Amino acid sequence: MRWRLTLVMVILGFYTMFAAGPFAWVALMSVRTTTEITANHYAWPKTWHWEKFTEAWFGSGYNVYFQNSTLVVCSAVLVLTVVGSMAAYALARYRFPSNRTIYFILFSTIVFPPQITVIALFQILVQYGLYNSLPGLTLVYVAFQLPLTVYILETFFRRIPGELFDAARIDGYGEFEVFWRIALPISLPAISTTVILNTILLWNEFLYAVVLITDESKRTLPLGIQRFMGDQLEDIGMIATGLMIAIIPVVLIYAFFSEKLIKGMTAGAMK
Amino acid sequence: MITANHQNVSQRSPWGAIVTFLLPALVLYIAFTAYPVVRTFWNSFHHVLPKGETFVGLENYAELVKDEFFWRAVGNTLIWSLASPLLEVGIALLLALALYAKVPGARFFRIAWFTPVLMSYVVVGILWSWIYNYEWGALNETLRWIGLGNWARAWLGRPDTALPALIFITSWMWAGFNLVVLLAALHSLPSEVIEAAELDNCGWWGKLVYVIVPLTKATLLNLLVLSFIGKMKIFDLVWITTKGGPLWSTETVSTYVYKRAFEWNTFDLGYPSAIAAVWFVIVISAVLGLSWLLRHGEKLEY
Amino acid sequence: MANVKLQNLGKRYAGGTQAAVCDVNLEIEHGELFVLLGPSGCGKSTTLRMIAGLEEITDGQLLIDGKQVNGLPAKDRDIAMVFQSYALYPHMSVRENLAFGLRRRKFKLEEINRRVVQASQILGLAPYIDRKPHALSGGQRQRVALGRAIVRDPKVFLFDEPLSNLDAALRVSTRAELTSLHARLGATMIYVTHDQVEAMTMGSRICIMNAGRVEQVGRPLDVYRDPANTFVASFLGSPPMNLMQTSVSLNADGQYLSLGSQFVNASGLMTRLATPLTNGQSVTFGIRPEDISLRPGSPIEAEVLNTEALGAETLLLLSLDGLPAPIRARVGRDERPAKGSKVGIAVDIDRVKLFDTTTGQALP
Numbered sequence: 001m002r003w004r005l006t007l008v009m010v011i012l013g014f015y016t017m018f019a020a021g022p023f024a025w026v027a028l029m030s031v032r033t034t035t036e037i038t039a040n041h042y043a044w045p046k047t048w049h050w051e052k053f054t055e056a057w058f059g060s061g062y063n064v065y066f067q068n069s070t071l072v073v074c075s076a077v078l079v080l081t082v083v084g085s086m087a088a089y090a091l092a093r094y095r096f097p098s099n100r101t102i103y104f105i106l107f108s109t110i111v112f113p114p115q116i117t118v119i120a121l122f123q124i125l126v127q128y129g130l131y132n133s134l135p136g137l138t139l140v141y142v143a144f145q146l147p148l149t150v151y152i153l154e155t156f157f158r159r160i161p162g163e164l165f166d167a168a169r170i171d172g173y174g175e176f177e178v179f180w181r182i183a184l185p186i187s188l189p190a191i192s193t194t195v196i197l198n199t200i201l202l203w204n205e206f207l208y209a210v211v212l213i214t215d216e217s218k219r220t221l222p223l224g225i226q227r228f229m230g231d232q233l234e235d236i237g238m239i240a241t242g243l244m245i246a247i248i249p250v251v252l253i254y255a256f257f258s259e260k261l262i263k264g265m266t267a268g269a270m271k
Numbered sequence: 272m273i274t275a276n277h278q279n280v281s282q283r284s285p286w287g288a289i290v291t292f293l294l295p296a297l298v299l300y301i302a303f304t305a306y307p308v309v310r311t312f313w314n315s316f317h318h319v320l321p322k323g324e325t326f327v328g329l330e331n332y333a334e335l336v337k338d339e340f341f342w343r344a345v346g347n348t349l350i351w352s353l354a355s356p357l358l359e360v361g362i363a364l365l366l367a368l369a370l371y372a373k374v375p376g377a378r379f380f381r382i383a384w385f386t387p388v389l390m391s392y393v394v395v396g397i398l399w400s401w402i403y404n405y406e407w408g409a410l411n412e413t414l415r416w417i418g419l420g421n422w423a424r425a426w427l428g429r430p431d432t433a434l435p436a437l438i439f440i441t442s443w444m445w446a447g448f449n450l451v452v453l454l455a456a457l458h459s460l461p462s463e464v465i466e467a468a469e470l471d472n473c474g475w476w477g478k479l480v481y482v483i484v485p486l487t488k489a490t491l492l493n494l495l496v497l498s499f500i501g502k503m504k505i506f507d508l509v510w511i512t513t514k515g516g517p518l519w520s521t522e523t524v525s526t527y528v529y530k531r532a533f534e535w536n537t538f539d540l541g542y543p544s545a546i547a548a549v550w551f552v553i554v555i556s557a558v559l560g561l562s563w564l565l566r567h568g569e570k571l572e573y
Numbered sequence: 574m575a576n577v578k579l580q581n582l583g584k585r586y587a588g589g590t591q592a593a594v595c596d597v598n599l600e601i602e603h604g605e606l607f608v609l610l611g612p613s614g615c616g617k618s619t620t621l622r623m624i625a626g627l628e629e630i631t632d633g634q635l636l637i638d639g640k641q642v643n644g645l646p647a648k649d650r651d652i653a654m655v656f657q658s659y660a661l662y663p664h665m666s667v668r669e670n671l672a673f674g675l676r677r678r679k680f681k682l683e684e685i686n687r688r689v690v691q692a693s694q695i696l697g698l699a700p701y702i703d704r705k706p707h708a709l710s711g712g713q714r715q716r717v718a719l720g721r722a723i724v725r726d727p728k729v730f731l732f733d734e735p736l737s738n739l740d741a742a743l744r745v746s747t748r749a750e751l752t753s754l755h756a757r758l759g760a761t762m763i764y765v766t767h768d769q770v771e772a773m774t775m776g777s778r779i780c781i782m783n784a785g786r787v788e789q790v791g792r793p794l795d796v797y798r799d800p801a802n803t804f805v806a807s808f809l810g811s812p813p814m815n816l817m818q819t820s821v822s823l824n825a826d827g828q829y830l831s832l833g834s835q836f837v838n839a840s841g842l843m844t845r846l847a848t849p850l851t852n853g854q855s856v857t858f859g860i861r862p863e864d865i866s867l868r869p870g871s872p873i874e875a876e877v878l879n880t881e882a883l884g885a886e887t888l889l890l891l892s893l894d895g896l897p898a899p900i901r902a903r904v905g906r907d908e909r910p911a912k913g914s915k916v917g918i919a920v921d922i923d924r925v926k927l928f929d930t931t932t933g934q935a936l937p
Contacts, residue, residue, distance in 0.1 A: 206393055246391065
């Protein structure tokens with residue numbers, strides 16, 4: 001049935017345009033000046049103004065926002081990976097009385113609406129002088145993504161056959177060495193999934209950043225972009241370029257790790 | 272039979288190792304998640320001002336019940352949380368079925384459809400506020416182009432269209448995600464069952480209702496619940512686009528909590544904490560209720 | 574090479590009502606290939622793991638070379654274990670897998686290399702010494718697991734169902750290889766399996782376990798011929814030994830045992846018993862299928878319920894009048910009576926085993 005195939009292709013085409021169109025549009029706008037854009041919002045760029053990127057980077061402070069985001073996200077993901085993998089390992093491989101309770105509590109946190117913690121976190125950070133600081137935000141981010149990280153890694157650690165650990169114990173390896181030399185190397189796929197997931201989710205995080213950061217110099221990328229939105233005269237060209245700066249890292253990660261990322265994000269949903 | 276020689280040796284559970292592994296995570300969790308939850312509940316029974324706290328019992332909760340803005344926000348959020356899942360999953364299901372057949376270049380398409388999910392809500396919000404722009408936004412331009420110019424609106428600027436417009440945005444974002452998941456789920460179904468249905472002369476609709484939906488029920492329900500939870504929490508998108516306006520038509524519980532805590536000049540953190548506490552209980556109950564329902568669904572064998 | 578002694582060994586799990594292993598007494602000699610055989614859940618693997626040090630011993634004592642090792646951690650017991658699923662470190666090459674345990678014990682590099690080379694020569698691992706486990710076939714992986722144990726040069730080798738994950742043909746050839754390996758190394762090996770054929774062909778001695786207890790220990794053929802109780806009798810042998818109720822009939826013209834409504838002359842058997850039986854006493858009669866033959870004209874008659882011609886032999890399902898359950902017989906390949914026909918059968922009385930009806934113990 002030829003018409004069936006054509007219908008399918010048409011639907012595919014439309015949906016792809018629908019899903020990816022807006023991004024293509026931003027990408028194009030990012031290299032056009034605001035004047036050009038106001039004249040015609042949908043034209044193909046006549047000249048490709050790559051200098052807008054340098055302008056945004058140095059002139060509009062995007063370099064600061066980008067650096068802040070990178071700092072916070074990288075530190076948070078590093079801490080998350082170390083702390084999360086250790087906790088997941090302990091929960092998956094050792095039997096002790098409160099094991100399942102702890103796991104359940106950690107796991108159920110994924111469902112919590114952030115409002116339940118955001119006000120108190122504000123109070124706590126102010127109290128300890130961590131308000132409006134990147135380290136403070138990093139710590140909050142670690143706690144925020146810990147449940148998901150532990151959940152993904154625990155499932156994976158659980159699946160490692162017990163005999164592997166028995167063999168290592170007979171070979172004379174102590175608890176921490178077994179974790180470090182056996183469990184971690186084997187679980188590299190799962191760990192990289194959590195690293196990618198955490199990086200993307202934290203890179204895009206907005207609510208906690210809005211509440212806990214007010215200094216211009218400490219803003220993360222999402223906050224920085226929002227600031228431009230607030231201006232009366234929308235400098236669309238600049239905003240578009242800024243958006244691209246925010247999107248590009250994600251796109252790069254996505255380009256290299258798409259399969260892994262898709263699998264990681266959809267694995268929990270599929271039964 | 273136990274003999275007198277009971278030799279008990281080194282503990283099987285190496286406590287030292289367990290504690291070392293778990294402690295950092297638990298400390299972080301307690302400090303930045305568990306304690307804040309408790310603190311929020313504590314706040315909800317107080318007036319929490321910069322000067323200090325005063326215990327007020329259930330006064331905040333009483334005020335909450337009478338707060339029309341709160342109830343408006345709840346209404347909006349619930350509408351969102353109930354409509355969105357149906358839209359996102361329904362559309363995704365139909366698309367998945369249409370595309371289930373032979374899809375050339377499937378990998379490329381998956382990647383393209385997944386893109387909206389990865390973008391920050393900030394980026395998405397800005398993009399769509401441009402698309403919805405009255406004068407030059409893509410939506411209105413397209414309408415004018417195909418001759419339906421009088422349908423053009425200031426989508427985000429009118430109380431009656433703002434919320435639906437936002438709901439449409441999230442559907443755009445998440446339909447792709449659901450689509451990818453459902454396609455994977457469909458492909459994991461044994462093809463014999465679908466072939467059997469075709470042999471039984473089911474027809475397109477029959478096949479859908481009697482064969483495919485029941486078999487993918489678990490995945491469908493998962494996606495619906497995930498979507499529901501996500502919309503109950505939503506903040507970023509609203510904050511970037513409409514900030515709850517116009518006229519409270521897009522106010523969600525999360526934006527309202529933020530406003531009461533950080534933007535109103537009462538500086539009282541107790542009242543928004545009460546709102547957060549109530550909402551927390553509602554969300555948890557909803558999730559528990561839904562999972563109870565799901566667990567009592569039948570298990571299907573194939 | 575070592576001697577391993579289990580004295581009243583037991584394992585009880587916290588909160589468990591029944592012990593997984595109860596009161597096991599075994600002495601495994603230097604250089605023996607000692608097999609622990611039994612159905613799943615009988616406690617054989619748990620016993621092995623207690624010897625290895627992977628399970629805590631809750632009761633009794635474990636001695637290796639006369640020294641008590643209950644509290645000694647696994648790595649200090651000088652044992653090596655080959656697991657059912659091989660447990661190879663997936664992220665290391667074969668060479669690294671072999672060297673891993675030695676490195677930990679701070680052997681000199683040259684010594685490590687020497688041992689690795691030697692093991693790989695014995696097992697033929699050289700062609701894939703640098704590959705990772707996922708690039709190896711099941712049989713190759715199993716050899717690497719063996720190699721890992723050999724390089725350790727331990728006092729005792731422990732095997733936990735090492736052949737279960739191999740396909741049938743590979744299992745047969747590997748069995749022979751393991752036996753020759755044992756002969757070559759002369760090492761003490763304790764081998765757990767649920768497969769009778771492995772036990773019968775490989776073991777110097779076998780130990781049948783059931784529900785955490787030792788049922789019988791001895792050389793394979795001895796255990797086969799003289800099972801200590803009905804469990805051992807019906808566990809070993811395929812098809813299993815026929816067991817049926819019989820009553821003693823002592824009268825003027827001889828000593829008989831009933832087979833349903835018929836009788837078999839049991840004079841020779843009776844005289845061999847330690848305690849003579851009384852008239853009318855009820856005992857359990859056990860005879861293996863291969864000890865029943867067809868003899869036309871025999872006073873004992875049976876009806877053929879089913880004939881299975883296997884090519885090399887024939888299995889018959891026979892019904893004797895008065896016996897509630899049918900019995901099986903193993904006869905020659907050319908003896909294929911038709912279904913429903915009546916045949917005369919003979920029972921080799923010298924091979925009959927009698928068991929106490931209540932305890933199941935063999936009557937000596």
